[in-house]
Structures are given as structure tokens and as C-alpha cells.
Amino acid sequence: MTQIQVGSFQWMKSMNKSTILNVIRLHGPISRAEIAKITRLTAPTVTNIVGELLESGLVVESNLGESTGGRKPIMLRINSSAFYIIGVYAGAKKINAVIATLDGHVVYYTETKVPAGVDVEGYVGLLKKSIHSAIEGTKNPVQSFVGIGIGMHGLVDPEKGISIFAPNLNLANIPVKTELEKEFMLPVEIENDVRAIALGESWFGQGQGIANFICVNVGTGVGAGIILDHHLYHGASYTAGEIGHTTIDIHGPKCSCGNYGCLETLTSGPAIVKRIQKAIRIGKQTVVEEYVKGDLDAITGEMVANAAAQGDTVAIEVLADTGRYLGIGIANLINTFNPSRIILSGGVSRAGDFVLQPLKETVEHRSLAVPAKSVTIVKSELGPHAIAVGAVTLVLHKLFTPQGVTEV
Amino acid sequence: MTQIQVGSFQWMKSMNKSTILNVIRLHGPISRAEIAKITRLTAPTVTNIVGELLESGLVVESNLGESTGGRKPIMLRINSSAFYIIGVYAGAKKINAVIATLDGHVVYYTETKVPAGVDVEGYVGLLKKSIHSAIEGTKNPVQSFVGIGIGMHGLVDPEKGISIFAPNLNLANIPVKTELEKEFMLPVEIENDVRAIALGESWFGQGQGIANFICVNVGTGVGAGIILDHHLYHGASYTAGEIGHTTIDIHGPKCSCGNYGCLETLTSGPAIVKRIQKAIRIGKQTVVEEYVKGDLDAITGEMVANAAAQGDTVAIEVLADTGRYLGIGIANLINTFNPSRIILSGGVSRAGDFVLQPLKETVEHRSLAVPAKSVTIVKSELGPHAIAVGAVTLVLHKLFTPQGVTEV
DNA sequence: TCTAACTTAATTAAATAAATTAATTAAGTT
DNA sequence: AACTTAATTAATTTATTTAATTAAGTTAGA
Known part of the structure; x- marks a missing residue:
């Protein structure tokens, strides 16, 4: 453990400043007295630092709060729109x-x-x-x-x-x-x-206040953003979270990376397209074929999701398979990381419960009891500008x- | 992110004290001047804090160092044996x-x-x-x-x-x-x-000074201890690292946990024993059978390792299979975590290169280029009291x- | 209803703790 | 003798803390 941290005066001040700013952001509108309680800093220290924050314009005094037997507190909040x-x-x-x-x-x-x-x-x-x-x-x-x-x-x-x-x-x-x-x-x-x-x-989504969570993004590829003990984890050379090329089926289909049975070959957007193309080729009936008027190369993952929403059983089954495979990958993450939340984002998260339901069932089967009990699986709600x-x-x-x- | 850290005087002092203590531990014997350089604290601060450390008995002055043009530095070291x-x-x-x-x-x-x-x-x-x-x-x-x-x-x-x-x-x-x-x-x-x-x-083994590494322990079970950004990672409910029950082969053998193809069913000590028992039952010749005089239930993983060391081809093949499966599990860890080191401990690490060699080959094939390039795989050297x-x-x-x- | 006593919020002033700067002593080398 | 490097001492600075004060309420009893 070669990490070295030292404290200097400026550092102490700037640290407490950041901390107070953060408390205002998280708990605001909030009074100076309340900030002192939460941070365990003394009242004058809070007054001083808040003074600097007010001067910088980052924080503003808003209305007075309710009295609980004494002087009304002056509420502070981040000056978000400035x-x-x-x-x-x-x-x-x-x-x-x-x-x-x-x-x-x-x-x-x-x-x-x-x-x-x-x-x-x-x-x-x-x-x-x-x-x-x-x-x-x-x-x-x-x-x-x-x-x-x-x-x-x-x-x-x-x-x-x-x-x-x-x-x-x-x-x-x-x-x-x-x-x-x-x-x-x-x-x-x-x-x-x-x-x-x-x-x-x-900061703004399903991971607020959660110490350990993994954001699984499924689109063209499959990747994960990993937050552990409140910190974003990068890895030794900035590639942490490349779960798309973890093996879940040794004898699975060949992947672009040269291996077999990578999570990505089974759950990505292109993988979904491939599976429905195969279903069509072996003669199964699906509205997706009508969407593209027989041009199988034009099929997209979104089409499969739309077909499922219309009740197309072949599309529903393809998405269910995707959910089951993704469920195995996520169960592996749960057993390995013991996170308190998994957040699904990207195209698959928009396919709704057709993927999510079988995914959750698989996770329940495949992950260990203790980590399974302490995890929730949710969809991202950050929208198109995530x-x-x-x-x-x-x-x-x-x-x-x-x-x-x-x-x- | 609800983590709150505040700095007070006492805290600053105790933090710098811990830091200096740690620097002496890592770089000792070391002079006060050198400590000041490394920590970027000023010389008098270092003198003060070192004084307290000397008083506590935790640190002692040892010999004088070599002069490089001026006064000889007084070397400090941890008073380990006190x-x-x-x-x-x-x-x-x-x-x-x-x-x-x-x-x-x-x-x-x-x-x-x-x-x-x-x-x-x-x-x-x-x-x-x-x-x-x-x-x-x-x-x-x-x-x-x-x-x-x-x-x-x-x-x-x-x-x-x-x-x-x-x-x-x-x-x-x-x-x-x-x-x-x-x-x-x-x-x-x-x-x-x-x-x-x-x-x-x-602290004392193959992970010294390494920010991100995973210690994979293979014995009766398969588990991992995870150090990320110099910190031990626990997970949300203290089960992080239970990689033994991650799936690497959907269609693999049934595991005690109820699932199929868990890493543990393919690489643990009992898994090795099961594989050699099966080899014996289908008529393969191995000295392991002689070790136990035909009582297959008495076979242990250690015996298989000993047989391999004697050149027993069946035992070697069983261990090679183990290495290949473990290699997949470890490649998954490498892709997911991007660690700079994997440390193997437990029984399998004592089986030597019979496991390690095929393991490394598999990892090279199965992990992505960038994380593969920045990782080394080594055996633990902590010994029996690890x-x-x-x-x-x-x-x-x-x-x-x-x-x-x-x-x- | 009015006011004294109590509460809570925030600020001000003086004290304190610990690091920093500058100067000094110590003990070398060239 | 002049220069270096190491370590300490003394004075200064910085930011927090403690204590006291001001501000602005609520509550309860005359």
C-alpha cells in the first residue's frame, strides 16, 4: 500500500469547503446549524466557509426555515441556475x-x-x-x-x-x-x-446514495461502469468493466474477439438480431420479417422489441433468451462484486420487461443467497442524454x- | 455520493503521523529529510511527528547514513521487534x-x-x-x-x-x-x-505496492480477495469475491449450489479428485490409484499433484484441464477488473506449473489485449501461515x- | 395579552493547534 | 575557507475551536 496522503492547512480548508458544498447539494435547502451537525464541524467554521461559498456565487441564501423554538434558520442552497x-x-x-x-x-x-x-x-x-x-x-x-x-x-x-x-x-x-x-x-x-x-x-439516477453498484450497458457491445465504495473504478489500464468478453458458455458461439461464448455474442443488439434471423430462416413466423419485407440484413434490435410489444411470440422468445443469458452474466457480477444495485442501460433496457423478467428469474437462480438478497436490479431512467x-x-x-x- | 470527510486539527496531525509511520515502514531505514521529500511535509513538521513516534517506541533511530556532501542523515526505522x-x-x-x-x-x-x-x-x-x-x-x-x-x-x-x-x-x-x-x-x-x-x-507478499490485484484462492472452494485502488473491497454485504459460483459453462456439471458449470465444480480440489476418479473408472492408468490401493474415495488433490510431479500423464492432464478452466475464470476476472496482478493461493498454487502453464495459455487466449498486457499472474509465496x-x-x-x- | 424565561441560529472575539517560513546549529565534503 | 546536507529552534501563519454575544424566535405564567 504505497498511497500517501498528507494534510496541510490549505488542504484542510479546501476539503471542508468541498464537504460543506456537497452537504448543501445533497441536503439543501439546509441551515448552517444543520450543516454543522452533519459534518461535525463547529458553527463558526461553517459560517466562515459558507461565507466564502456565498461570495463565490456557488451558494445562495434562500428563504427562512421553520423555527423549532428559536431563531428561524437561514436556508442555503446551491445556486444551480447561475x-x-x-x-x-x-x-x-x-x-x-x-x-x-x-x-x-x-x-x-x-x-x-x-x-x-x-x-x-x-x-x-x-x-x-x-x-x-x-x-x-x-x-x-x-x-x-x-x-x-x-x-x-x-x-x-x-x-x-x-x-x-x-x-x-x-x-x-x-x-x-x-x-x-x-x-x-x-x-x-x-x-x-x-x-x-x-x-x-x-449523481442523478438510480445510483444516488448507493455505495456499490454496477451499471450494465447493453447496446452494440456490452460494458459495465463500476462504482465501488462510492468511487468510480477504472482498473490498471482503464479497461475495467469489459464484461462483454467474459465467457459464460465455453461451447457457445464464436465471438469477434476470437473466443467462444462471450456474453456479448449472446446478449448484444447484434446477437438479438442474429437470433431472430436464425428463427426466420428455420421457418418461424414473426412480424419482424414483415417490417423489413424479407430483407433480413435490415433487422435491428429495436424492431425485435417493437414486435414483442405487439405480442409477437418469436420476438418475445428471442428477448427472453437474451434476458436469460444476460441474467447469467449479471449473476456472475453479483457473486463477484456483491453490489447493492445493478442498473441496466442501453438498448436492452428499453426493451422492457420482455428482457428484464427472465433476466431477474435467472439471477435469482444463479446467484448466491446472501448477495442476491442485498441486490436490486433496475432500469436506467436517465433518458437519451445519459x-x-x-x-x-x-x-x-x-x-x-x-x-x-x-x-x- | 453521500460520503462525508472532514478535516480537523487532531485529524490532520494523526493523518500525517500515520503517513510518516507508513513511509518509514515502506522506505526505512530513511532519514527525516527524505521523509520530508516524499511526503512533501516540511522538515520541522517531520521532526515533530518523528519525535512523537520515537517517544511511542514504534520508531527508533538506527545508524547514520552516508553523507552526500553534508551532515550525515540519522536513519529511522520501525522498531519491529519491540x-x-x-x-x-x-x-x-x-x-x-x-x-x-x-x-x-x-x-x-x-x-x-x-x-x-x-x-x-x-x-x-x-x-x-x-x-x-x-x-x-x-x-x-x-x-x-x-x-x-x-x-x-x-x-x-x-x-x-x-x-x-x-x-x-x-x-x-x-x-x-x-x-x-x-x-x-x-x-x-x-x-x-x-x-x-x-x-x-x-503488505508482505506479491501484492506489495500494487494498486489493483485479485488474490484467487483455490482449495476446497474457490474464492477471491479483491484489492482495488489500494483498498480491500468487501461488497454490500461482505460476500464480494465469491467467484466459485460464477458460471463459465452453462452446460457444465451440476454444482452443490444447484446450478451448472460453476467455476468451483471445474477447478476446486474436490473437482480435481472427481476428474481423476472418472479417469480411473474409464480405465486410465495412473499412480494415484496405487497411492490409495484402489480406494478411490481416499484420493486427495495433493496426491494428484504428487503423481503429476512423478510424470504421471493422467494426473498431468487432469491438472492441465483444471488450469484451463481456472484460466477462463481468471480471464473473466481480468476482463472485468483489469487488475495489474492475479495472485494464486491455496492448494492449486502448490500444484505448480502443471496448473499454471495451461492456465496462463488460456488467459492469453481468453482475455482482451489491453488488460492482458497489463496483468501478471503469480503464485503466492506467503507459505503455510498465509x-x-x-x-x-x-x-x-x-x-x-x-x-x-x-x-x- | 403581555412579558420574562427559554431555545435555536448565527456571528464575533479570543484562544489553540499544527503546519510553515526563516534562521541556526551540526556535521559533513571539496 | 566555502559550500552542502541534515536537523532543530523560533517566529509566523492558517484554520479550527471555545466562549461569549447578538438575533430572533417560542412558550408559559401573571
Whole structure:
């Protein structure tokens, strides 16, 4: 254990400042006296630090609270609408930039298509363009923006602030942080998209107040964002959560990675499409075939979900199989991590109970009694801007979380 | 994120004290000036705190170091042999108590058999008895003992200090901490055995200085102790790391837990025995059969390892299969956790390269390129007292690690 | 109904704790 | 003799804490 943390005066002050800011965010509107109780700091200390927060504009005094036998408390709250954060989903096909308040409320957003075959400079240019248009769209003064968060597809190094490799763009070493900080003169945080979602869930979604949870994202691929003991977990080289290529069936179908029976080959969007194509080929009747007028290559996962919603038994069975396989993968996560929540996001979470019900049944069978008892499985409710809002929380995290002086 | 940390004066002092103590432990013998450099604390602060540490007796001045152009530095080191820690392996069949110095060196140990059918009081009595006999064996004064650590089989709540459930003893709610603290007037820390090993590895074994590693213990069962970002991970209800019942082959053999294809049914000691029994029954020739003179029920995993060491091809093949299956389980861990090290402990680690070699080959095939590149797989070298030494580190961890004022 | 006594909230002033800066002593090397 | 490095001492600074005070209520009894 080579982690070294030391305390200095400035550090103590800034830590208590972050802590109080965070308490106001979580419990506000709240009085100074109440903050003192929660943090166990003394009243004058709270008064002092709150004074600085008021001066910065981040916190404001609102109405007076109810008296419980004495002077009415002055309630404090985060001045959410005075500052804005820019959150960006940097994907391979599109870039979304949202403008959000400090409480995660999206007030404006833009969407930019990414042309095929774009190079590093071109992609960085698109990022700049979409952020500029989002900033201009809100018509807010430049000084009201406190930072930019990026949730990016692929392998990301959040410390260096670069995209190490973006497979679907086939680009490597994109210097996102330095380029954007130079352009906008604002602090920039970058993180992998699935991990950004997980952080978003912990701030504004189904992970609020939960110490240990895993956000399982099922779309084209299958990945997980992992929050443990309230901290986002990255792994040794920023690839933690690549559960799509864990084996659950040694003798299963071949995967693009070269192995057999990976979770992804059984549960991803493409896997669902493959299964219904196979069903059609062996002569089963499904409305999905009508949707595409016989062109099986045009089938999408969404179509299967729609067919199931219409009562199509073949589609329902395909989704149920998906749920059962995903259930095994998630039971493995539950046994391994003993999380208190699993949050499902991505396409499969939108397929509703056709996947979720068999998934939950499988999990009950396949996971051990104790961890099964302490876990709940829910769907994400962050909506279409989940990644961009997650990116917003990257900046919020920097702002609200005390930064330990951690050296080696 | 509801974690709250606040800094006060006392806390700052005690934190810097722990930090300096830890730096001396890790880098000692070391001078005050060097400590100041590493911790970025100023020289007078270091002098002050070191003064207190000297007064407590925990640290001593040793020889003078080499001059590099000025006054010779006074080297400081942990006074390892002046204090002792009691580490206990609390198993279902035996209890081991070791006496260790602050640097993890075992100076004395005892072993106590646990009779079948013992009740809670009886088991606590055995714990007390073995600790007493270990203390008396060393003939050290009582005040030289700083604490007791327990690495216990089964489900443990380290916060409450109880064994929630010990399956192999069929006992529940054993109040280990309170009972032993009352008896010995020393702080008692309790932890699950596999997690204790992991902590032991991070202090004195193959996990030293490594932020993210997983200790995979394969014996009667298969479990993992997980260290992430330098912290031991417990999970929501203290069952994290139960990888023995993760599915790697949906259509695999039935497991005691009711499912099919659990890692444990394919890689545990009993699984190895079952596989060689089957080989014998279908007529394969192996020296293992001679070991037990035809009594197949008497076969142990150790015998298979010995046979392999003698060149027995059937035993070698059985162990190779074990390695391949375990390799899949470990590849899953690597993809999921992206650790920088996997440490193998327990019986299988003693079977040597007969398991390790095919395991490594499988891992190379089954894990993704990036996480595979940043991981090393090694065998534990802690020896027979791994759990007891791990238990010792529970106390060391309390002593050396700064304790954050963490409230909800 | 009015007021004294009590409560709770927030601030102010003085004291305290621990780190920092600057200066000094100690003991070397070149 | 001049320069280095190590460690300590003295004075200063910073941020919290304790104690006292001000502010603004509620409650209960005359």
C-alpha cells in the first residue's frame, strides 16, 4: 500500500469547503446549524466557509426555515441556475453536446453527425464545433460556464486526458483535454462513455446514495461502469468493466474477439438480431420479417422489441433468451462484486420487461443467497442524454468532491 | 455520493503521523529529510511527528547514513521487534495462532484442532485458548502486544466484528470481537480468510505496492480477495469475491449450489479428485490409484499433484484441464477488473506449473489485449501461515493507515 | 395579552493547534 | 575557507475551536 496522503492547512480548508458544498447539494435547502451537525464541524467554521461559498456565487441564501423554538434558520442552497456545465457524448457516429445546470438539468443540446473516415484533427474539430454551437445556443455569458465533461466511446485515459483508442472511429491518441482546454479556457474532464453513465447514475439516477453498484450497458457491445465504495473504478489500464468478453458458455458461439461464448455474442443488439434471423430462416413466423419485407440484413434490435410489444411470440422468445443469458452474466457480477444495485442501460433496457423478467428469474437462480438478497436490479431512467449528463457529472465530481493530496 | 470527510486539527496531525509511520515502514531505514521529500511535509513538521513516534517506541533511530556532501542523515526505522501482533486463522477444522513482529515475521505459532459439532461458546473458547497459549509461548510482556487479527472462514462482518455464518462449522453470529476484546483487552479485527490473505499479500507478499490485484484462492472452494485502488473491497454485504459460483459453462456439471458449470465444480480440489476418479473408472492408468490401493474415495488433490510431479500423464492432464478452466475464470476476472496482478493461493498454487502453464495459455487466449498486457499472474509465496499473517495485517492496517473521519 | 424565561441560529472575539517560513546549529565534503 | 546536507529552534501563519454575544424566535405564567 504505497498511497500517501498528507494534510496541510490549505488542504484542510479546501476539503471542508468541498464537504460543506456537497452537504448543501445533497441536503439543501439546509441551515448552517444543520450543516454543522452533519459534518461535525463547529458553527463558526461553517459560517466562515459558507461565507466564502456565498461570495463565490456557488451558494445562495434562500428563504427562512421553520423555527423549532428559536431563531428561524437561514436556508442555503446551491445556486444551480447561475452556473452551467457542458457535457458531451463523443461517439463514433454522432456527437451530442448538452448544457446543464449544477443539478444536472439539461437546458440545451445539440447533435452533430460524425462522417465516416474522419481523422484525429477532424474529430477534434467536430468536438469544438458542437461545443461552440451549444454555448452560443444558450446565450449565457462565457463566465457562467465552469467546465466541460466528455463521455467518449472507446479506451480513455482520464489522467492524461486523451482517447487512447476509439475502435469504431479507428483513431488513436486523440488529445481531447489539451485541445479543448486551449480552445475554451475551461477545465476539461474526459472519461469512457459507460463509466460516464455510471457516474451520472450515482449523481442523478438510480445510483444516488448507493455505495456499490454496477451499471450494465447493453447496446452494440456490452460494458459495465463500476462504482465501488462510492468511487468510480477504472482498473490498471482503464479497461475495467469489459464484461462483454467474459465467457459464460465455453461451447457457445464464436465471438469477434476470437473466443467462444462471450456474453456479448449472446446478449448484444447484434446477437438479438442474429437470433431472430436464425428463427426466420428455420421457418418461424414473426412480424419482424414483415417490417423489413424479407430483407433480413435490415433487422435491428429495436424492431425485435417493437414486435414483442405487439405480442409477437418469436420476438418475445428471442428477448427472453437474451434476458436469460444476460441474467447469467449479471449473476456472475453479483457473486463477484456483491453490489447493492445493478442498473441496466442501453438498448436492452428499453426493451422492457420482455428482457428484464427472465433476466431477474435467472439471477435469482444463479446467484448466491446472501448477495442476491442485498441486490436490486433496475432500469436506467436517465433518458437519451445519459452519457452527456454523465459527462456533466465528471465536472461536478471535480467541483464537489474533496481532492486528496495523493502522491506516490 | 453521500460520503462525508472532514478535516480537523487532531485529524490532520494523526493523518500525517500515520503517513510518516507508513513511509518509514515502506522506505526505512530513511532519514527525516527524505521523509520530508516524499511526503512533501516540511522538515520541522517531520521532526515533530518523528519525535512523537520515537517517544511511542514504534520508531527508533538506527545508524547514520552516508553523507552526500553534508551532515550525515540519522536513519529511522520501525522498531519491529519491540511490538508483537497476534494473527489467527480461524478455520472449521483447525485454529492457528501466530505471533508476528511489525514487519510480518512469524516468531511463534500454535495449532489447535476443532472438534466436530462444536457450538458458539465452544468455538470462542478454542479461540481464547489458542491465543493464550501463543502469548504464553513467546514469554513477551503483555504490553508488547498491540492487537489481535482474525482471518475467519465463512461470512464475516468486520464492522460489527462478528462471524455472520460459518458454513463448515454450521454456526451463526459468533461475537468474536467483543468476546476477545473482553478477554485480552486488546483491539481485535476480524475479516474473512480469503480477504485476509489478500491484505497479507498487499503488505508482505506479491501484492506489495500494487494498486489493483485479485488474490484467487483455490482449495476446497474457490474464492477471491479483491484489492482495488489500494483498498480491500468487501461488497454490500461482505460476500464480494465469491467467484466459485460464477458460471463459465452453462452446460457444465451440476454444482452443490444447484446450478451448472460453476467455476468451483471445474477447478476446486474436490473437482480435481472427481476428474481423476472418472479417469480411473474409464480405465486410465495412473499412480494415484496405487497411492490409495484402489480406494478411490481416499484420493486427495495433493496426491494428484504428487503423481503429476512423478510424470504421471493422467494426473498431468487432469491438472492441465483444471488450469484451463481456472484460466477462463481468471480471464473473466481480468476482463472485468483489469487488475495489474492475479495472485494464486491455496492448494492449486502448490500444484505448480502443471496448473499454471495451461492456465496462463488460456488467459492469453481468453482475455482482451489491453488488460492482458497489463496483468501478471503469480503464485503466492506467503507459505503455510498465509491466512494468519493476513490476519496480522488487519491490525497493521489499523495502525499504519490514516483513518478518515467518514460519516454519512 | 403581555412579558420574562427559554431555545435555536448565527456571528464575533479570543484562544489553540499544527503546519510553515526563516534562521541556526551540526556535521559533513571539496 | 566555502559550500552542502541534515536537523532543530523560533517566529509566523492558517484554520479550527471555545466562549461569549447578538438575533430572533417560542412558550408559559401573571
